[in-house]
Amino acid sequence: MDTITGILQINVVEAKNLPAMDFNGKSDPYIECFHSAEKLFTSEIIKKSLNPVWNHKHNIIIKKSQENYSLSFKLWDWDKASKNDFIGEVEIEIKKLFECNILDKWYPITKQKKDDKVKERGELHIHSKIFTKEEVYSAFWSSIIKHFSHSDDSTLNMTDFIALISAINSHYTEPDIVQLFHKTDLNKDGSISVSELESLFNNTEVGDQLTKSLLSGDPNLIWEAYAQSASPYPTIADNIFDKGFTSCANHSTSTEPTKTIHVHNRETGKMEDEKIPHYIEVSLRAMYSTHTGRNACNNPQVKKLLKFLTNKTGKKYTVPESVKEIQPFIKFHHLNSEEILDPLDSFKNFNEFFYRKLKPTSRPIAEPNNPKIAVSPADCRLNVFSTIHHAQELWIKGKNFTVESLLGDKQLASQYTDGSLVIARLAPQDYHRFHIPVDGVIGSSKPIDGEYFTVNPIAIRENIDVYSENKRVVTKIDSKEFGQVLFVSVGATMVGSINLTTKEGQQIKKGDEHGYFAFGGSTILLLFKKNTIQFDNDLLVNSNKPIETLVKVGTSIGKSLL
Structure with missing residues (x-):
């Protein structure tokens, strides 16, 4: 069997004293790296430089049979109007890199001339490091803990552990997981450490089954996930669990890879399934649909966890490396990239893409010159209710939800207690302005x-006071045709940022931008005073079932009764 001997991390740091290949006395160098006949990567082009700095990292899984192979680094000068010019190359034997755990060295760049003489063309600075099996596996278990833990001591509490086991295998019942937690907690301190987690997975029959589920029967998946973690983003565990967004997506840990929410597409008239990656669905149910999870939602530690996850995810999707998630995200959710205003390569990180702008023609406004028609505030899954009481009967199940708790203002709430309500839920794949x-x-x-509870229907239809407990912004809109309308922007798990682009006193027309959410799912609530709006009948019919209606921003939702 051709076993894996380690991971070789290559960092192409910089080059110096390159020859001038262009008339301006400079070069536009970039590097192609090859392992045997396979191209591993192409670096960034550094314009007008003879001493370029790349700091390009790449991890390579090395098998026993490949230790005698070489790495080839070919340097090219990029030309806009003609064929790129070959500068030279560096070839390094892999076995020499394995002789040293860490190697930092300048290598001469050479080019073979027609007379077989070798000409030096500057130097290339390469840093290499070898990661052994012990290091990779230790990092793997630490990453699993970090992925699910919200504490600062790198341990899992009961809620963390339930989320972890449920994400690996949804067939385990809550009592089974609780019992497993107590068995795994060897020192009985109420938490699971890295060593205790390793012991569970490596030394027990249950752990063996969980490992097979986690890795889909392929132990090399740990190596692959580690190899994809050339930078702090993403972590090894992110690569294992974030199946909707990484190239490990084909390694499903369940025979049921996705869960669906049924929505009615207003544009096509058809019912559609909104897909939720399986690991998200089981985590939501572990948190919001189990007795332990629901009780935990009132626990300050769990609320701290959700804030931690929100901040963590926000940072994760603002680093430059996150741009590589854009294309997989578009493909997974079948997004129409032709609607996007800016070129995809203009986004500096995933979050910029997430709150992307659309071309104005992609979202026409219903009867733009008729102010008596109200329109959808977002691309969303919409519910409308003639009275807030009706919304509580059919949709909002939070036991302590009130208009006052939502608005944080008793006097203002008294004006809307008998009013009408619009709930516009934005899924992660939606346009988020x-x-x-x-x-x-x-x-x-x-x-x-x-707080940062999810706005997914799994939570909304449990006894969790999502709307009145989550972070939110209440904006008043004074309308001649509808009276005062309240626009409530509600953040959620993974949405820590609510950004308004309007200002107080600004004259606005329906369809004008009001703001945007950063990464995640989120919700907008619109509150109308009593007898000021008549909602469109199709929206009322669906909401009474209750089924969400998939609508686009600018489409009609109702007309004024004033």
Whole structure:
């Protein structure tokens, strides 16, 4: 069997004293790296430089049979109008890199001339490091802990452990997981350490089954996940679990890879399935649909966890390396990239893509010159309710939800207690800029700090007070046709940033941009005073079932009764 002997991390740091290949006395160098006949990567082009700096890292899984192979680094000068010019190359035997755990060295760049003489063309600075099996596996288990833990001591509490085991195998019942937690907690301190987790997976029959589920029966998946973690983003565990966004997506840990939410597409008239990656669905159910999970939602530690995850994910999707998630995300969710205003290569990170702008023609506004027609504030899954009481009967199951708790203002709430409600839920794949639903003037905006519970229906239809506990911003819109309308932007798990682009006193038209959410799912609530709006009948019919209606920003949701 051709076993893996280690991971070779290569960092192409820089080059110096390159020859001038262009008329301006400079070069536009870049590097292609080959392992045997396979191209491993192409570096960034550094314009107009003879001493370029790349700091390009790449991890390579090395098998026993490949130790006698070489790595070839070919340097080229990029030309816009003609064929790229070959500068020279560096060839390094892999076995020499394995002789030293860490090697930092300058290598001469050479080019074979027609007379077989070798000419030096500058130097290439390469840093290499070997990661052994012990290091890779230790990093793997630490990463698993880090992925699911919110504590600072690198351990898993009961809630963390439930989420982990459920994400690996959804067939385990809550009592089974609780019992397994106590068996795994060898020192009985109420938490699971890295060594205790390793012991569970490596030394028990249950652990063996969990490992097979986690790795889909392929132990090399640990190596592959590690190899994809050339930088702090993504972590090994991210590569294992984030199946909707990484190239490990084909390694499903369940025979049921996705869960679906049924929505009615208003544009096509058909029912559609909104897919949720399986690991997300089981984690949501572990948190919101189990007795332990629901009780945990009131635990300050769990609320701290959700804030931690939100901040962690926000940082994860703002690093430059996250741009590589854009194309897989588009493919997974079948997004129409032709609608996007800016070129895909203009986004500096995934989050910039997430709150992308669309071409104005892609979202026409319903009857733009008729101010008596209200429109959808977002691309979303929409519910409308003639009364808030009706919404609580059919959709909002939070036991302590009130208009006052939502708005954080008793006097303001008294004006909307008998009013109408729009719930616009944005899934992660949706366009995440939100827009004004009615003509009018922007009033004051009140930010309300809060939690980061998910806005997924799994949680909304449990006894979790999501809307009135989550972070949110309440904006007043003064409309001649609809009276005062409240626009409530609600953040959620993975959405820590609510950004408004309007200002108080600004005259606005329906369809104008009001703001945007950073990465994740999120929700907009619109509150209308009693007897000010008649919702479109198809939306009312679906909401009474209750089924969400998939709509686009700018489409009609109702007309004024004033």
